[in-house]
Amino acid sequence: xxxxxxxxxxxxxxxxxxxxxxxxxxxxxxxxxxxxxxxxxxxxxxxxxxxxxxxxxxxxxxxxxxxxxxxxxxxxxxxxxxxxxxxxxxxxxxxxxxxxxxxxxxxxxxxx
Amino acid sequence: xxxxxxxxxxxxxxxxxxxxxxxxxxxxxxxxxxxxxxxxxxxxxxxxxxxxxxxxxxxxxxxxxxxxxxxxxxxxxxxxxxxxxxxxxxxxxxxxxxxxxxxxxxxxxxxx
Numbered sequence: 001x002x003x004x005x006x007x008x009x010x011x012x013x014x015x016x017x018x019x020x021x022x023x024x025x026x027x028x029x030x031x032x033x034x035x036x037x038x039x040x041x042x043x044x045x046x047x048x049x050x051x052x053x054x055x056x057x058x059x060x061x062x063x064x065x066x067x068x069x070x071x072x073x074x075x076x077x078x079x080x081x082x083x084x085x086x087x088x089x090x091x092x093x094x095x096x097x098x099x100x101x102x103x104x105x106x107x108x109x110x111x112x
Numbered sequence: 113x114x115x116x117x118x119x120x121x122x123x124x125x126x127x128x129x130x131x132x133x134x135x136x137x138x139x140x141x142x143x144x145x146x147x148x149x150x151x152x153x154x155x156x157x158x159x160x161x162x163x164x165x166x167x168x169x170x171x172x173x174x175x176x177x178x179x180x181x182x183x184x185x186x187x188x189x190x191x192x193x194x195x196x197x198x199x200x201x202x203x204x205x206x207x208x209x210x211x212x213x214x215x216x217x218x219x220x221x222x223x224x
Contacts (some may be wrong), residue, residue, distance in 0.1 A: 001159075033211070042203060043157075043214045058211075090155055099145050099164075101205070101212050103157035 002027055002097050006104035013111050018081045021107045023093030028073035031096035034066070037106075038089045046091075049076045083111045114139045116206050118215035125194045126223050132179075133189045133218050135204030146180070146187045147205040150198075151217075160202070163187065196222050 003026040032049040047055040055068040069077045088111045093104040115138045125131035148160040163171045175192045199222045204215040
């Protein structure tokens, strides 16, 4: 199975600032996904990060708020822009491999 | 659109006993994958077990097994010989042609 490293694992952010989360995979993967998990909730897909093209965003998520980069087949970043307390969540990077989805450790962001 | 339903928000089981977590789903696709993920307090999503829809045989991983009823669109998880380390949120998930969809989760408590 793929080994996925996410940074930062946890951060406290000031309202109005932006934070970039990095996701590194130990093997080349075609599909990378970014999820948000708000406190006490299930996972919600933000977008699918496509290598060499624009990310595909789910309903309710926009590129200006959650810009994503995918420069190669092993790396992606998600930026949470102009943060508000409502953005306090766990953000999870995941990859599709052999018809299974594997997750990173998650980035727990608290916006104050 | 596909949906995944976990009707048990919380469950408790005595240590060493057996517990079954329920999951139903709705889809018009014939080829898909079903998963159970465990999320302990560390927040990392850990794959517990995977089932391919085209396989009639129920998947098994050590103390974890599923009861997959394709016609009824049911995919329950059985945990045998429950251990304290099994305490976590458990998410049922569906993957069809594109994205993966998660249920709302079941919080499992293990009573010593």
